[in-house]
Amino acid sequence: MVITRNDVTRKVTVTVNGRRAWSFVDTGGFAVFNGTDQVMHFFQDNGSEDPSGTVKSIRVYNTDLVRDRAIAAKKKQCAKLLKALKKAKKSKVKSRILRAKKKLAKCKKQLRRL
Numbered sequence: 001m002v003i004t005r006n007d008v009t010r011k012v013t014v015t016v017n018g019r020r021a022w023s024f025v026d027t028g029g030f031a032v033f034n035g036t037d038q039v040m041h042f043f044q045d046n047g048s049e050d051p052s053g054t055v056k057s058i059r060v061y062n063t064d065l066v067r068d069r070a071i072a073a074k075k076k077q078c079a080k081l082l083k084a085l086k087k088a089k090k091s092k093v094k095s096r097i098l099r100a101k102k103k104l105a106k107c108k109k110q111l112r113r114l
Contacts, residue, residue, distance in 0.1 A: 001014065001015065001016050002014070002015040002070060003015075003031070004072075005026060005031045005032070009025070010026045010027065010029075011023055011024070011025055011026070011027050012024055012031045013023075013039065013046060015070070019113060033060075040051065040060070042055075042058065046064045070114055071111070071114045072112060074107065074110060075111065077107055078104065078107040078108055078111055081103050081104040081107050084100050084103070084104075085097070085100040085101060085104050087100075088100040098107045
């Protein structure tokens with residue numbers, strides 16, 4: 001998932017697996033780092049939630065991500081998965097190899113959609 005916000009238009013766009021899922025104009029400024037110490041709170045909309053689950057990573061950029069950057073980021077991810085597949089093949093553990101192949105195939109499919 002990639003979430004971007006254009007500071008000029010205030011348009012927030014959410015992209016899931018390389019496809020735009022939705023967008024809106026952020027008239028309230030909720031998608032802006034503007035609190036004390038520039039802190040952004042994720043997964044809370046009014047401060048009373050305590051959601052469970054995990055997130056592998058959250059990256060914050062000080063620029064609007066355009067298609068070229070999204071493609072470059074996905075290529076980088078696929079390259080890491082290719083290295084993981086090569087490492088899995090050296091281990092000769094079939095379940096590990098299969099998992100790595102599936103992850104790489106999914107990444108390549110997402111890349112083609114961009």
